[in-house]
Amino acid sequence: TFYSHPRAGKRDALVHAIYGGVYPKEHGVLEGLTVTGEFLPAMTHLGPAAPSGLMRYESSRFGREFQGNLFSSHFNLRRIQRHQLIEDGTSFRTLDSDFVVSSHHDFHPTDVLEDGDGTMLVVDTGGWYKLCCPTSQLYKPDVLGAIYRVKRTANKDVRDPYGIRISWKDLSVSELLTLLGDDRHSVNQRSVQVLSEQGGNAIEPSKIVLEAEGASTSIKQQILWALSRIPGDEARKAVRLALNTSDAQLLRTAIHVAGIHRDVEALPALTALLRHEDPFVCRKAVEGIGRIGEPEIADAILQHAHDLRDRAHEHALTYALIQVNASAETLFAALAPAQHPNVRRVALTVLSQLENNGLNASHIAGLLTAEDDALRDRAMWVAGFHPEWGGGLASHFESVLLDENQKVHVFNQLQRQLEVFVKQPEIQRVMGRWLDESWMDPEVKQLILQVMRHDGLRSVPTTWLEPVSRRIYSDALPLVTSAIETVSQWTLTGREREVLLPALEYAASREGLSMAARLAVFRSITRFNPHLENEAMKISLAAYKDASKPGLREKALGIWRDATLESHQVKALLPLFEHSGPLHLSQLVDLFHGHSEPDLGEAFMQVIQKAPANASIRPDLLLHAVDSFPEQVQDQARFWLKSMEVDVEEQRRQLQGVLAKLPEGNVRRGQAVFNSENTACSTCHQIGYVGGQTGPDLTRIGSVRNERDLLEAILFPSVSFVRSYEPMIVETHDGEEFSGVMLREGGGVIRLVAGAGIEMRLEQGDIDSIRPSQVSVMPSGLDEQLSRQELADLLAFLKSRQ
Numbered sequence: 001t002f003y004s005h006p007r008a009g010k011r012d013a014l015v016h017a018i019y020g021g022v023y024p025k026e027h028g029v030l031e032g033l034t035v036t037g038e039f040l041p042a043m044t045h046l047g048p049a050a051p052s053g054l055m056r057y058e059s060s061r062f063g064r065e066f067q068g069n070l071f072s073s074h075f076n077l078r079r080i081q082r083h084q085l086i087e088d089g090t091s092f093r094t095l096d097s098d099f100v101v102s103s104h105h106d107f108h109p110t111d112v113l114e115d116g117d118g119t120m121l122v123v124d125t126g127g128w129y130k131l132c133c134p135t136s137q138l139y140k141p142d143v144l145g146a147i148y149r150v151k152r153t154a155n156k157d158v159r160d161p162y163g164i165r166i167s168w169k170d171l172s173v174s175e176l177l178t179l180l181g182d183d184r185h186s187v188n189q190r191s192v193q194v195l196s197e198q199g200g201n202a203i204e205p206s207k208i209v210l211e212a213e214g215a216s217t218s219i220k221q222q223i224l225w226a227l228s229r230i231p232g233d234e235a236r237k238a239v240r241l242a243l244n245t246s247d248a249q250l251l252r253t254a255i256h257v258a259g260i261h262r263d264v265e266a267l268p269a270l271t272a273l274l275r276h277e278d279p280f281v282c283r284k285a286v287e288g289i290g291r292i293g294e295p296e297i298a299d300a301i302l303q304h305a306h307d308l309r310d311r312a313h314e315h316a317l318t319y320a321l322i323q324v325n326a327s328a329e330t331l332f333a334a335l336a337p338a339q340h341p342n343v344r345r346v347a348l349t350v351l352s353q354l355e356n357n358g359l360n361a362s363h364i365a366g367l368l369t370a371e372d373d374a375l376r377d378r379a380m381w382v383a384g385f386h387p388e389w390g391g392g393l394a395s396h397f398e399s400v401l402l403d404e405n406q407k408v409h410v411f412n413q414l415q416r417q418l419e420v421f422v423k424q425p426e427i428q429r430v431m432g433r434w435l436d437e438s439w440m441d442p443e444v445k446q447l448i449l450q451v452m453r454h455d456g457l458r459s460v461p462t463t464w465l466e467p468v469s470r471r472i473y474s475d476a477l478p479l480v481t482s483a484i485e486t487v488s489q490w491t492l493t494g495r496e497r498e499v500l501l502p503a504l505e506y507a508a509s510r511e512g513l514s515m516a517a518r519l520a521v522f523r524s525i526t527r528f529n530p531h532l533e534n535e536a537m538k539i540s541l542a543a544y545k546d547a548s549k550p551g552l553r554e555k556a557l558g559i560w561r562d563a564t565l566e567s568h569q570v571k572a573l574l575p576l577f578e579h580s581g582p583l584h585l586s587q588l589v590d591l592f593h594g595h596s597e598p599d600l601g602e603a604f605m606q607v608i609q610k611a612p613a614n615a616s617i618r619p620d621l622l623l624h625a626v627d628s629f630p631e632q633v634q635d636q637a638r639f640w641l642k643s644m645e646v647d648v649e650e651q652r653r654q655l656q657g658v659l660a661k662l663p664e665g666n667v668r669r670g671q672a673v674f675n676s677e678n679t680a681c682s683t684c685h686q687i688g689y690v691g692g693q694t695g696p697d698l699t700r701i702g703s704v705r706n707e708r709d710l711l712e713a714i715l716f717p718s719v720s721f722v723r724s725y726e727p728m729i730v731e732t733h734d735g736e737e738f739s740g741v742m743l744r745e746g747g748g749v750i751r752l753v754a755g756a757g758i759e760m761r762l763e764q765g766d767i768d769s770i771r772p773s774q775v776s777v778m779p780s781g782l783d784e785q786l787s788r789q790e791l792a793d794l795l796a797f798l799k800s801r802q
Contacts, residue, residue: 001050003042008688009699012049013042014072014083016091018312019287020319034353036318037378041311044083044094047700049074053111053123058185061118062152071099073109073122076704078102080112080122089310090283100150105706106143116161116186120150163187168194173205180222192222196229203230207238221253228257236263243269248278255281259288267292271300279309283316290320298326302347306340314346321350328358335363341372348375352382361392368393368417369400376413383420390424393417398430401444414444418451428461435467442479445471449482453489455751455761460490465499472503480507481517488520491761497528504528508536515543519555523562530564537569544576553677557587561758567597577607582616582779583680587758589617592625601626601633609640616779651716658783659711662792670797673790679782681794687801694741694753695778696722703802710798714791717778727773728752732766741777753777 003013004025015023021040022033053073060067070083080100085092100109106127113121126145160166161184171179171194179191195202206223209215224242227235242254243266255273258266266288273285286304289297301320308314321331331354334347348367351357359382367379383389397417421427431448434440449471452464471483484507487500507513507521522536532540536559543549544556560573573588580588592604608614608622619641626637674681684694691698701710712719730738730752740754750767752760754777783791 003045006048006697007686007693007699009047009697010045011697012046012051014044014046014051014054014070014094015040015042016312018091018283018315019291020323021312021315034319034322036315036322036353037311037349037381040315043092044096046072046074046077046081048076048697048704050076053109053113055112055114055120057114057120058188059114059118060183061155061158062120070094071112071120073112075108075110075125078104078107078109080109080120087280089312090279090316091310091312100148103706105708108145114185115149116184117158118151118155118161118185122148122150124148158184160184161186163190173198173202176202177205177209177219177223180219181216188222192226193229195223195226199230200232200234202226203234203238207241210238210241217247217249220247220250224250224253224257228260236261236265239263240266240269243273248276248281251276251278251281252284255284255288259284259291262292264292264294267294267297271297274300274304279313282309283313286313286316286320290316290323293323293325295324295326298324298330301326302330302334302343305334305343305346308342308346314342318346318349321346322353325354326350328354332358337366341370341375345372345375345378348378348382352385359386361386361389361396364389365393365396368396368413380413380417380420383417387421387424390421391426393421394426394430397427398434401434401440415447415451418448419454422451422454423456425461425463429463432461432463432467435464435471442476445479446482449479449486452486456749458491458749458763459493460496465496469499469503472507477512480510481514484513484517484520484524487524492524492527494528501525501528515539515546515549515552516555519543519552519559523555523559526559526562530562532559532563532565532569534569537565537572541572541576545579551683553584553680554683557584558758560591561587565591567595567600570595571600571603574603574607577611580611580613581678581680581785582613582782583683585611585613585616586618586621586779589621589625594628596628596630598630598633601629602636604629605633605636605640608637613779613782613785615644615784616782618775618779620775651719655708655712655715658715658788658791659708661788662711662795663789665789665792665794665796667793667796667800669790670793670795670800673786673794674797678785679794684778696725698798698801701801702799705798707795707799710795711791713778714782714794715780717776717780725777727775727777729771729773730762730767731769731771732762733768734766738762739773739775739777 001012002025003015003023004010018040020034020036022030022035023042024039026039049072051072052075055071057066057069057071066082068085070085072081072083074081078101079098082097082099083094084097086095100122108125108127109122110125111123113123115121124145124147127141127143163184163186166187168190173195176191176195176198179187180195182188182191195206206227210220210223220242224239227239236258239254239257239261240263242250243258245251245254251273255270258270270285270288270292273281274289276282276285282304286301289301298321301317301324305317308317328351331347331351334343335351336344339347344367351359364379364383367375368383370376370379383393397414401414418427418431422431431452434448435445449468452468468483468486471479472487474480484504487504490496492500504521504525508518508525513521519540522532522540525536526532540556540559543552546552570592573591576588577585589608592600595601604626608617622637622641623634626634673679674687682691684692685696685698686693687697687699705713725741727739728742730750732738738752738754738760740752740758740760742750742752750762750764752762754760786794
């Protein structure tokens with residue numbers, strides 16, 4: 001599960017586990033592992049399936065076309081899926097089809113198994129299990145699930161499917177070899193084990209069968225597996241017989257057995273197989289050579305690097321060179337410009353994984369502008385492990401941008417390359433200088449300003465302040481807007497005030513700025529001076545009311561959060577409550593914290609009680625907002641919250657009542673509801689490649705959740721939490737608490753998102769504890785904002801996303 005972070009309908013995947021391979025998703029636990037380049041690819045993507053069981057079907061009882069197929073159980077998608085393996089280069093791809101599917105929302109297949117008679121067992125855990133996705137509190141302990149058996153109706157019963165009636169201890173080696181061809185797959189497997197237990201007595205008879213032309217490939221493979229369990233040179237010698245066969249399937253097995261036993265005597269045969277016509281054999285041969293680990297074989301491996309079949313083959317060659325401990329001298333020779341780009345790429349990757357490898361910025365500089373795309377990308381990948389090279393590469397970047405012939409070629413790579421080294425002072429100085437250079441293309445300056453927003457920076461480099469300030473004063477409006485956006489995303493500490501504040505105040509009154517840019521200016525100013533001018537308040541109120549332009553409400557709310565609003569300014573927010581959906585209403589409520597005027601408190605509670613989306617307001621948020629108001633106002637808040645309490649059973653009844661009365665929905669109208677300013681669903685949720693990333697990806701939500709599940713998530717978002725989107729409470733050492741979803745963690749920083757446009761950056765050293773929260777980031781009460789028809793349309797749209 002979680003091969004990739006949920007995006008664009010992808011999440012879980014089925015992979016071909018290749019020796020030494022490293023697979024996504026990218027996470028801190030992968031640090032320190034030996035890697036051979038980019039993560040290895042998936043055979044097939046499953047979406048948000050929560051795969052919980054995987055089985056290889058051994059029997060032919062369903063038909064020969066099913067033999068060797070994989071079957072996976074998908075807890076979330078209520079199905080068993082069949083995967084036919086299709087050879088694709090040196091790995092596999094799959095042809096996927098649903099095998100068992102249920103429309104019942106309490107069917108949760110947790111495992112799939114093959115019984116001894118070739119029937120399939122499907123384990124369904126029903127509705128009692130509540131710790132998977134979604135983490136629902138409305139679980140059903142009475143729905144216990146079942147174990148189902150799937151069989152082909154035309155098949156007759158198998159007699160003694162597990163071979164229980166066979167007197168195994170009395171069988172001769174010859175009889176055991178015969179049973180390797182038995183139709184009962186469980187008998188086959190036990191025959192392999194019992195044959196291996198015969199030890200040396202089994203070797204000579206097994207060699208005879210291995211060399212016999214009439215014996216099937218399947219039986220010969222079973223013999224090799226039995227020999228792999230027998231220790232000693234004679235068993236290894238017997239396996240080496242199969243390395244001379246013309247049967248590619250048998251070769252793959254023999255290579256694997258020779259490799260796992262580190263059979264040095266098999267090296268000549270394995271080296272010859274590096275040139276085999278079968279791609280799988282080529283990959284398995286180099287894999288076996290790597291396992292054996294003889295350094296003198298490195299040159300032979302590198303000779304075949306020019307003919308890379310695919311990513312799996314490249315991985316095997318690279319990993320083998322690492323395992324045989326190829327010398328730096330050999331690898332640097334292979335890195336020379338005269339070598340094939342593939343050879344150079346493999347050599348560079350191996351060097352990057354060896355300790356004391358001798359690599360430095362000078363080796364990488366020329367490769368970053370290589371004509372071969374794959375070599376250039378790999379150089380960038382290696383450079384990513386060495387941010388300390390930034391100073392040595394600064395002059396390289398500058399020379400490239402001064403060269404008209406190279407500039408266009410590397411422009412698309414420049415942003416990614418600069419982001420790798422953006423924390424290095426020398427690169428920071430160069431970026432600041434480039435912004436001021438008259439010869440620098442505006443496109444490059446735009447790119448630099450984007451890189452300056454890199455979220456890995458803990459503070460703004462002083463070498464950037466003057467150049468960015470001058471861009472705000474400039475006449476080039478696109479650069480002005482970009483510079484303003486960059487400043488608005490910086491974490492400002494106050495030391496930047498002297499340079500940036502005059503430029504921002506100038507920009508606040510200049511003509512030609514878009515509303516979004518003007519709001520970004522106001523927000524940046526409030527970070528230096530929390531007093532919000534009345535003109536800025538007036539403009540931000542108008543922006544909030546303009547529902548025709550997505551994103552303006554979030555920007556206005558950001559200004560008000562950062563500012564210290566006066567009582568009359570907070571009072572001006574009250575009319576907005578009537579027109580605010582659940583997402584924005586909670587943020588408006590929080591702005592009243594710290595105010596104490598009785599009249600303001602009374603007015604606040606009046607609009608709270610009348611606001612259409614008031615059911616979305618969290619009790620803790622409201623109590624926090626009124627804690628400075630007089631006790632009378634606090635009592636009103638507590639009384640109102642008491643009247644709004646709903647227990648779990650009432651939630652069940654409400655859910656069923658709404659579901660029963662919903663009219664038929666329309667998908668197109670539902671899409672409009674999803675994207676509307678009132679619901680703001682697309683602000684937090686992504687469908688395809690469009691939308692926010694605060695909440696779960698909904699690209700394929702219709703295949704994961706039924707109508708009841710979707711309605712429950714809308715009515716009561718705190719009942720179900722999708723994995724990786726569970727709300728957390730982070731408490732700092734000084735007693736402050738922050739609630740939200742952990743967006744990412746690493747580099748000593750935790751990023752917590754509390755809603756659309758509300759992201760917090762917390763230093764791990766400042767954190768005292770992290771604990772789960774029971775309150776969703778998604779506001780409740782959305783149903784109160786929608787008519788029954790709009791709710792039905794929204795559900796129809798979500799169900800159509802499959």
